[in-house]
Amino acid sequence: MRDSLFxxxxxxxxxxxxxxxxxxxxxxxxxxxxxxxxSISVYETWHRVYVRFxxxxxxxxxxxxxxxxxxxxxxxxxxxxxxxxxxxxxARELARxxxxxGRGTKFKAEVxxxxxxxxxxxxxxxxxxxxxxxAAFPELTVDVHRPDWIxxxxxxxxxxxxxxxxxxxxxxxxxxxxxxxxxxxxGIDSPVAGWMMAKRGLALDxxxxxxxxxxxxxxxxxxxTLARMLSAWLPGLLxxxxxxxxxxxxxxxxxxxxxxxxxxRACMMRLAxxxxxxxxxxxxxxxxxxxxxxxxxxxxxxxxxxGAGVPVLRPLVGMNxxxxxxxxxxxxxxxxxxxxxEDCCVLFSPAHPLxxxxxxxxxxxxxxxxxxxxxxxxxxxxxxxxIGARAPGL
Amino acid sequence: MIYLDWAASAPPxxxxxxxxxxxxxxxxxxxxxxxxxxxxxxxxxxRARADIAALLGAEPDEIVFTSGGTESNATVLxxxxxxxxxxxxxxxxxxxxxxxxxxxxEQARALEAFxxxxxxxRPDSNGIVAPSAVAEALDEDTALVSVMLxxxxxxxxQRVAEIAExxxxxxxxxxxxxxxxxxxxxxxxxxxxxxGSLGVDAASLSGHKIGAPRGxxxxxxxxxxxxxxxxxxxxxxxxxxxxxxxxxxxxxLARAADDGLAALPREMEEARKKAERLIEGLLxxxxxxxxxxxxxxxxxxxxxxxxxxxxxxxLPGEVVVRLAESRGxxxxxGSACSSRKKDxxxxxxxxxxSPETALCAVRVSTGPATTREEIxxxxxxxxxxxxxxxxxxxxxxx
Numbered sequence: 001m002r003d004s005l006f007x008x009x010x011x012x013x014x015x016x017x018x019x020x021x022x023x024x025x026x027x028x029x030x031x032x033x034x035x036x037x038x039s040i041s042v043y044e045t046w047h048r049v050y051v052r053f054x055x056x057x058x059x060x061x062x063x064x065x066x067x068x069x070x071x072x073x074x075x076x077x078x079x080x081x082x083x084x085x086x087x088x089x090x091a092r093e094l095a096r097x098x099x100x101x102g103r104g105t106k107f108k109a110e111v112x113x114x115x116x117x118x119x120x121x122x123x124x125x126x127x128x129x130x131x132x133x134x135a136a137f138p139e140l141t142v143d144v145h146r147p148d149w150i151x152x153x154x155x156x157x158x159x160x161x162x163x164x165x166x167x168x169x170x171x172x173x174x175x176x177x178x179x180x181x182x183x184x185x186x187g188i189d190s191p192v193a194g195w196m197m198a199k200r201g202l203a204l205d206x207x208x209x210x211x212x213x214x215x216x217x218x219x220x221x222x223x224x225t226l227a228r229m230l231s232a233w234l235p236g237l238l239x240x241x242x243x244x245x246x247x248x249x250x251x252x253x254x255x256x257x258x259x260x261x262x263x264x265r266a267c268m269m270r271l272a273x274x275x276x277x278x279x280x281x282x283x284x285x286x287x288x289x290x291x292x293x294x295x296x297x298x299x300x301x302x303x304x305x306x307g308a309g310v311p312v313l314r315p316l317v318g319m320n321x322x323x324x325x326x327x328x329x330x331x332x333x334x335x336x337x338x339x340x341x342e343d344c345c346v347l348f349s350p351a352h353p354l355x356x357x358x359x360x361x362x363x364x365x366x367x368x369x370x371x372x373x374x375x376x377x378x379x380x381x382x383x384x385x386x387i388g389a390r391a392p393g394l
Numbered sequence: 395m396i397y398l399d400w401a402a403s404a405p406p407x408x409x410x411x412x413x414x415x416x417x418x419x420x421x422x423x424x425x426x427x428x429x430x431x432x433x434x435x436x437x438x439x440x441r442a443r444a445d446i447a448a449l450l451g452a453e454p455d456e457i458v459f460t461s462g463g464t465e466s467n468a469t470v471l472x473x474x475x476x477x478x479x480x481x482x483x484x485x486x487x488x489x490x491x492x493x494x495x496x497x498x499x500e501q502a503r504a505l506e507a508f509x510x511x512x513x514x515x516r517p518d519s520n521g522i523v524a525p526s527a528v529a530e531a532l533d534e535d536t537a538l539v540s541v542m543l544x545x546x547x548x549x550x551x552q553r554v555a556e557i558a559e560x561x562x563x564x565x566x567x568x569x570x571x572x573x574x575x576x577x578x579x580x581x582x583x584x585x586x587x588x589x590g591s592l593g594v595d596a597a598s599l600s601g602h603k604i605g606a607p608r609g610x611x612x613x614x615x616x617x618x619x620x621x622x623x624x625x626x627x628x629x630x631x632x633x634x635x636x637x638x639x640x641x642x643x644x645x646x647l648a649r650a651a652d653d654g655l656a657a658l659p660r661e662m663e664e665a666r667k668k669a670e671r672l673i674e675g676l677l678x679x680x681x682x683x684x685x686x687x688x689x690x691x692x693x694x695x696x697x698x699x700x701x702x703x704x705x706x707x708x709l710p711g712e713v714v715v716r717l718a719e720s721r722g723x724x725x726x727x728g729s730a731c732s733s734r735k736k737d738x739x740x741x742x743x744x745x746x747x748s749p750e751t752a753l754c755a756v757r758v759s760t761g762p763a764t765t766r767e768e769i770x771x772x773x774x775x776x777x778x779x780x781x782x783x784x785x786x787x788x789x790x791x792x
Binding site for chain 2: 216249
C-alpha cells in the first residue's frame with residue numbers, strides 16, 4: 001500500500017521572516033516528538049510541511065495534528081507527477097471518495113501554480129480538471145459560489161491535490177518560545193493556563209505540590225491524569241512532584257494564621273523557580289485569575305511573586321470562571337478537574353485570610369520563616385515523572 | 395501490613411476458600427439438571443442450605459441465596475413495588491432509620507419516586523434507635539419496617555427484638571401485617587443472634603464479611619412470608635431468586651459461617667477485651683474522641699466489639715487513615731461503601747455530630763485473627779503519627 005500524506009498549513013510562522021527556519025524546525029520536531037512510535041516522515045518543501053505516514057496510522061496522525069500548536073489546518077493530500085493526465089486521475093480519485101462519503105455534488109476546483117514554468121495557467125488547469133470530473137461523474141455540477149466541497153490543487157515540484165481541511169489549534173510550535181514551569185494543581189484553572197501558554201510556543205514542565213498525608217494518592221493520580229491530558233498537546237512533559245509538607249509545617253509553626261496561604265504560595269513560587277533554574281526554564285505559569293480568591297488579589301500576587309526569580313505568566317488573569325471552564329471543556333480537562341479528590345489543604349486555609357496584604361509586612365513574615373531549609377529538603381525529595389512521549393531535543 | 399478493616403471485607407477463611415475451590419472444580423454441573431452430576435450438585439446445595447439454616451435456627455426453606463448484602467436488602471425493599479398494583483396510597487409507607495447502610499437507605503429513597511413514603515427514624519446520641527421512636531413512626535399505611543442489627547460505622551447494636559415486639563403488637567391490634575426486616579450483615583457470625591429469637595420476617599446476610607468470597611450472601615425469609623420477586627427466570631430458590639445457584643459461593647458461605655459461629659462464644663469474650671484495650675489506648679492519644687462519645691471504654695454490651703470508631707478532630711479521617719497506613723496499618727474512614735462525599739457523614743451526623751466532626755471518623759474493625767499485639771501496634775503508630783500532624787492543622791490551641 002502506498003504511503004499517505006498530510007499537508008500542513010502553518011499560518012503565523014510564515015510571518016516570522018528570518019526566524020522562520022527555527023519555527024518550522026520546532027513544528028517538525030513537535031510533530032515527530034508526539035508520535036515517537038510511528039514511522040512517519042515530516043519534511044518541508046516550498047513553504048509547506050508534509051507528514052508522510054502509513055494509512056493504518058491515519059487516525060493517530062490526524063488526532064496528533066489537530067492538537068499540535070503551530071498547525072493552522074491540515075488535510076490529506078495526494079502527491080502525483082505534474083503531468084495533466086496524472087493530475088486528472090488523482091482528481092477523479094478524490095471526487096469518487098467525496099461522493100462516496102456523501103459530501104455533496106456541487107464542487108469547484110482551486111488551483112495554485114507555485115511552479116511558474118508550468119505550461120498551463122492556474123485557470124487553464126482548473127478548467128481541465130472541471131471538465132474531467134464532469135465527464136467522469138454525471139451527478140456533479142460546478143458551483144463556484146457555494147460549493148459542497150473544494151478540490152484544491154497546488155502545482156509545485158509535484159502536484160498536490162486535497163479536499164476539505166481540518167482545523168489545527170494554531171499558535172506557535174512547542175518550544176519555539178522557550179520553556180516554562182506550570183504550577184499544576186488538581187483544579188480547573190491551572191491546566192487551562194498551561195494549555196494557553198503552550199499555544200504560544202512554550203514547552204512546559206509541571207510542578208505539583210503533594211502534601212502527604214493531607215493529600216491523598218488519588219489527588220496525585222488526578223494531577224498525573226491532568227498532566228497526561230495536557231501532554232496530548234505537547235511532545236510530553238516532565239511532572240515534578242514536590243513533597244511540600246515540611247514547608248507547610250514550617251509556615252504553621254512560624255506564622256500568623258491569616259498569613260499561611262500567602263506564605264505557602266510564595267514558597268511554591270520559590271520552589272518552582274528553583275526547578276526552573278535546574279531545567280533552564282525562563283518563566284513560571286499559574287492559573288491565577290484576578291480577584292478569584294483571597295490569594296489572587298493584586299496585592300496578594302504582588303507579594304507571592306516575590307518568591308519567584310523569573311517572570312510569572314498568568315494567562316487567565318483577565319478571564320471569568322465561565323470563560324476558563326469553556327476552555328477546560330474544550331481541552332477535555334474539566335471533568336477530571338471536577339473529580340472530588342480535593343486535598344485537605346482546607347485544614348490550613350485560614351478562616352479569615354488576608355485580602356489586601358501589606359507587601360512589606362508579608363516580606364518580613366516570609367523572611368521570618370527561614371524557609372530555605374525546608375524548601376531545600378522538599379527540593380531534595382522531589383520526584384520526576386515523565387508524562388507522555390519524550391521528544392528529541394525537548 | 396496489618397489488616398484492621400474487617401467490617402469492609404474480611405480476610406478469607408482458609409476452609410471456605412478450599413471449599414469453594416473444590417466445589418468449583420468438581421461440582422460444576424447445574425444443580426437443576428436431572429443427571430447424576432446435577433443431582434450430586436443439588437445434594438450439596440441442599441446440604442449447605444440445611445447447614446446455614448441450622449446455624450440460624452431456621453428451616454432450610456427459609457434461606458434464599460443471593461449475591462450479597464446489597465441484593466438481599468434490595469430484594470426486600472423492591473418486593474414492595476408489587477403493592478403499586480393495588481392502586482391508591484395504602485400500604486405505601488416504609489419505616490426505617492437514618493443510620494441504615496446505603497443499600498437500604500438509598501433504595502428506600504429511590505422508592506419515594508414511586509409514591510412510597512419513608513420515615514427515617516433518628517437514633518439517640520449513642521447511635522441507637524429507640525423502639526418507641528419506631529413505634530411513633532408506624533401508621534396504618536406502613537408496609538415495611540427495616541432496622542439494621544449492627545451499625546457498620548459505629549458498631550451500635552440496634553434493639554431489633556424490642557422493635558419487633560412493638561411492630562407485632564401494632565399488627566395484632568390493627569389485624570394487618572407489617573413486614574419486618576433487619577440488615578444483619580455486620581451481625582452474622584459476629585454477635586450471637588437468630589432471626590427467630592429477634593422475631594423478624596427477613597434478615598440479610600453477606601459472605602465476604604465473614605471470610606467467604608464476594609458475590610455470595612443470603613436472605614432469611616420466615617416461612618409464610620410472601621415477598622414478590624422482581625426478577626423472574628428459572629424458578630430457583632423457590633422462585634424467590636432465579637438464576638443458576640452459585641454453588642461454590644454457597645458452600646464457602648456455609649463453611650465460613652460454621653467456622654465463625656463455632657468459635658463465636660469464646661471469641662466474643664476475647665473480642666470485648668480487645669475492644670476495651672483498643673478504645674483505652676486510642677483515647678490516651680491527645681485529642682482523641684470516641685464515636686459515639688457515650689460508648690463506654692469498658693466492655694459495653696450495646697456495641698459490637700468488632701467495630702470501634704474514633705477521631706482526632708480537626709484531622710479528617712482520611713488523613714489519619716494515611717498516617718496509619720504509613721506505619722503499616724490498614725484502617726478505614728467511616729464506611730467503605732460511601733465514596734460519595736455527600737453520604738460520607740450521614741450516619742454520624744444522625745447521632746448529632748457536626749459534618750466537620752463526622753468527617754474526622756476513623757473506623758477500626760477487627761476479627762478473630764486480630765491479635766493484641768496488632769492492636770497495641772496501631773495505638774503506638776497513631777500515638778506517634780497523629781499529634782505532630784494534628785498540631786499543624788487549623789483549630790489547634792495557640
